[in-house]
Amino acid sequence: MNVSSIRQDFPLLRKDKPVVYFDSACQSLRPQQVIDALVEYYSEYPACGGRSTHRLADRVTKEVEKARETVRKFIKAAKKEEIVFTRNTTEGINLIAHSLGLQKGDVVISSDKEHNSDLIPWQVLVEQVGIEHIIVPSRENNTFDLAAFEHILQKQKSVKLVAMCFTSNLDSNTIPAAEIIKLSHKKGALVLLDGAVTIAHQPIDVRKLDVDFLVFSGHKICGPSGIGVLYGKQKLLEKLSPFMVGGDTVAWSTYTTHEFLPVPEKFEAGLQDYAGIIGLGKALEYVEKIGLDNIAKHEKELTVYMAELLGQIPNMHIIGPDAKERGSITSFYIPGIDSHQIALMLSESANIMVRSGQHCVHSWFAKRNIKGSVRISLSFYNTKEEIEYFGKQLKKVVSVLG
Amino acid sequence: MFCFLALIVFAIMGIFSASNRELAKEALACVFTRVTFRPCRTNFKDKTKAMLLGKLVTRSAVVAKFVNKNFELLSWAFFILSVVSTIWVAKGVYDYYLYGNCNGLNSSGFCVFDPKGLNSSVSSLNEKCYVKPPTEANVTLKNSNFSSFPVKNPQAKKKIIFIGCYLCDYTRAAYPQIKQLLKQNPDVSFTFAHFPVKAGSSYLSNYDYCTYKEDPKKFWNFNDLLFSSSKADLYDNPSYADKEAVKAGYNLDQLHACINSAATKTAVEAQQNEIIKTGIYGTPTIFIDGTPYIGPKPYRVYEHGLKPWFLF
Numbered sequence: 001m002n003v004s005s006i007r008q009d010f011p012l013l014r015k016d017k018p019v020v021y022f023d024s025a026c027q028s029l030r031p032q033q034v035i036d037a038l039v040e041y042y043s044e045y046p047a048c049g050g051r052s053t054h055r056l057a058d059r060v061t062k063e064v065e066k067a068r069e070t071v072r073k074f075i076k077a078a079k080k081e082e083i084v085f086t087r088n089t090t091e092g093i094n095l096i097a098h099s100l101g102l103q104k105g106d107v108v109i110s111s112d113k114e115h116n117s118d119l120i121p122w123q124v125l126v127e128q129v130g131i132e133h134i135i136v137p138s139r140e141n142n143t144f145d146l147a148a149f150e151h152i153l154q155k156q157k158s159v160k161l162v163a164m165c166f167t168s169n170l171d172s173n174t175i176p177a178a179e180i181i182k183l184s185h186k187k188g189a190l191v192l193l194d195g196a197v198t199i200a201h202q203p204i205d206v207r208k209l210d211v212d213f214l215v216f217s218g219h220k221i222c223g224p225s226g227i228g229v230l231y232g233k234q235k236l237l238e239k240l241s242p243f244m245v246g247g248d249t250v251a252w253s254t255y256t257t258h259e260f261l262p263v264p265e266k267f268e269a270g271l272q273d274y275a276g277i278i279g280l281g282k283a284l285e286y287v288e289k290i291g292l293d294n295i296a297k298h299e300k301e302l303t304v305y306m307a308e309l310l311g312q313i314p315n316m317h318i319i320g321p322d323a324k325e326r327g328s329i330t331s332f333y334i335p336g337i338d339s340h341q342i343a344l345m346l347s348e349s350a351n352i353m354v355r356s357g358q359h360c361v362h363s364w365f366a367k368r369n370i371k372g373s374v375r376i377s378l379s380f381y382n383t384k385e386e387i388e389y390f391g392k393q394l395k396k397v398v399s400v401l402g
Numbered sequence: 403m404f405c406f407l408a409l410i411v412f413a414i415m416g417i418f419s420a421s422n423r424e425l426a427k428e429a430l431a432c433v434f435t436r437v438t439f440r441p442c443r444t445n446f447k448d449k450t451k452a453m454l455l456g457k458l459v460t461r462s463a464v465v466a467k468f469v470n471k472n473f474e475l476l477s478w479a480f481f482i483l484s485v486v487s488t489i490w491v492a493k494g495v496y497d498y499y500l501y502g503n504c505n506g507l508n509s510s511g512f513c514v515f516d517p518k519g520l521n522s523s524v525s526s527l528n529e530k531c532y533v534k535p536p537t538e539a540n541v542t543l544k545n546s547n548f549s550s551f552p553v554k555n556p557q558a559k560k561k562i563i564f565i566g567c568y569l570c571d572y573t574r575a576a577y578p579q580i581k582q583l584l585k586q587n588p589d590v591s592f593t594f595a596h597f598p599v600k601a602g603s604s605y606l607s608n609y610d611y612c613t614y615k616e617d618p619k620k621f622w623n624f625n626d627l628l629f630s631s632s633k634a635d636l637y638d639n640p641s642y643a644d645k646e647a648v649k650a651g652y653n654l655d656q657l658h659a660c661i662n663s664a665a666t667k668t669a670v671e672a673q674q675n676e677i678i679k680t681g682i683y684g685t686p687t688i689f690i691d692g693t694p695y696i697g698p699k700p701y702r703v704y705e706h707g708l709k710p711w712f713l714f
Contacts (some may be wrong), residue, residue: 340445341452348456400459400466 001294007381009033009286020352020386025169025197025329025377027219030283034222037282041275049274050248050265060274067281068264071229074284075214076205082237084230084264085277089196090117092215092230093163095267096192097121099240104130106160109152109189111136111144111175112367113168116360118194122163131160141321144175150183159189166214167197170361171320172303172327172377174198181210190236196220200379201299201327203292206231218276223283227276230267237263244269295380299328302378302387306330309391313398319373331359331373337401339372342394345401350393404447404477405432410484425450500706502699508538522697524684525570525599540681541694547676550669551595552614552621554584558591560708563689565677568628568636569600573686576698577629580688583704590708594625597677599685602638607670609643612660613652624650
C-alpha cells in the first residue's frame, strides 16, 4: 500500500501544507475519483432514476443499480435487492426500529457503548410502545462482555432484536459479532449491526456473519455525505412495513388502494440522492482497490504507534483496551484538561483536526462521570510522520493547559 | 468577565471583519446569559481561549502557559484597560467636538480626527527665541488692556477678542467663522487686534489704528476688505491698502497724516506690547469671554465657547 501515492488522490492532502486530518470516524476525506463522479452526475446526467425513460434518466438508473451491485459485493450480500439506500446509519436504524413492528414487552438488547443513533430510537420505543431495552455492560477494559450478554439473553423469555454497534466509535473495539449473532439466533432474536465505523476499516461478509441487518453511512468510507445503506436479508425486508412511503415505493395506486414495489424500492421513498449513491459506489470501488486487509494492517500499525506516543504523556487515560484490540480510533482524556481546548489548540496551532467531546456516546461518559475525550480517528491516508508530529504538538498543548 | 471584554474587542474588530462580527455575536449571547444569571452555554470563553492559546503556543509555549494560568486575571486587567480606553476615546470624541482637538482645547497633540492638526495650527511668532517654549496655559488676558483696539458693541456682556494677522492663512481661515458667529450673535462685543506675524504686514497695524481712529464705523468694512484681499496684494503694499481705505470711505490725506505721525507709532507699539503680554505664540488667538482659542477652530467650537452647555 503506497500511502504517498494514495494521498495524492485527496485534494486536501495534496496541498503544500496539508492539514493533519485525524477525524475520519466523523467523516472521511473524499478522493478525487468520488468528487469527479459527483461532478459528472450533476454536469452530465442530472436526471431522475427509475422514473423517466429518456437517455439521461436511463443512465442514472443504470449507475444507481451499478452502485447497488458494488455495495452488494463490498459486503458480500447475496442479492442486490438486499441493499436499501438510506440517508445514513441513523436512518437505517430508525427504519428497522419503526418497521419491525415491535410491541409492548418486546426485548431489545444493546451494548453500553452505543452511539446515540442506536440508543435513542430504542429509548423512544420504550416510552411510546413499552418495549424493554436492556444494556449489556462492558468488561472493565471496555471490551464486549460475551458472557454477560449470554447471561442476559438466557434470562429473557424471548428477545426480539439485538442491536449493537459493530465497532465502537468511542474506542474502535469490535464486538465478537459472529458469536453474538449465533447466540441471538439461537434465542430467536434478530441482529442489527451498526457498521458505521467497521465498514471503512475491516472486511465485512454479511453472509458469513449471518447478520440480519447491517447499516452504515457513505461519509465514513470516502463517500458523499447524506447517503447510507441498510442491508437486510431479503426475506426479512419483505416482511417489514416501510418506514416512509410515497413516490417510487409503489407499483400503482388508486384513490383508496396501492401496491408496494418489491424490496428494495418499497423502502426508498421519494427522489433519491442519486449523486450520493453513485459517489458511494465509486468510494467503495476506490477502497476495494486499496484493499481492506491492507487498510486494517496499516491502521493497526499507526494505532499502536499512537498509543506508544500517548503513553509518554503524564496522566494520559486512553479509553478502551490495549491498542492491539482496537481499530483506528484512539480516545483519550487527561483529567483537569478540557478536551475541546486540546482540540481547538491543536487546530489553531498545528493544523491538526481531531474530535473532542462525547462523540454521541453521552451515555457512556455520563455513567462514568467523564467530561469528554479527545478522539483521534485514523484512516489509510494517514502516516507515521503525521502521528509523530501530532505527538510533539500534543505534548506542547498539554504543557500549556496542564 | 471574559465575555464582556470579548464583546468590546470583537465589536470594534467586527467593524473591519465579518468573522469578528460572528465572534461579537457569540460574545453578546454570552454576555446576555451572564447578565440574566444563566450559565453560558456557548462555551464561548473556552473556545476563544483555546484559539488564543493556539496562536500563542506557536510563538512561545511559556507565554501561552502564563496566559492560560492567569486567564481570568488577564481578562480583568484587559477589561479595565478597555473600559479606561473606551472612556478615553469617548473623551477624545467629546473634546474634538467641543474644542476641535481630541486632547482638549488648544492642545497640539495628535488627534485622529484632525491628523494634520489644522484646528490647532498657528502662524508662529518665530522671531522670538524662547528659553521655555510658550504653552496655551500661559495665554491670558489678565495682563493686557485691549481698550485701544477697534471694538464693536463694547458694552455687551459677552466678549470676543480676535488677535490675528492679515497675511496669515490660519487667521484668514478663522475670520469668516467669527464673522458668522457675530452675525448669529449680534449682542457680543468684538475686538480686533492685528498682530503682524508675517513679514510685509507690519504697516497694516498703523492703517488699522488710524482707520479706526478716523472713523470707527467705517473700520469694519475696511477690515473685511483687507481679509478678502489676496495676500500678494497686501504684502508690503501701502498703496493697495490706500485703495481699500478709499473704498471703505476714508480720506487718504487725513489717513496718511495719522499713519505717519509719531503718536501713531507710539500708540501702535503700545498696542503690540499689550498683545505680547497675553503670552500668545501665534495667530489666530481668539479670546471668547477670556478663554483663548488658539488656531482656526470649527464653527461649533466658537459657538460652544460663546454659549457653553449647561454643565461644561
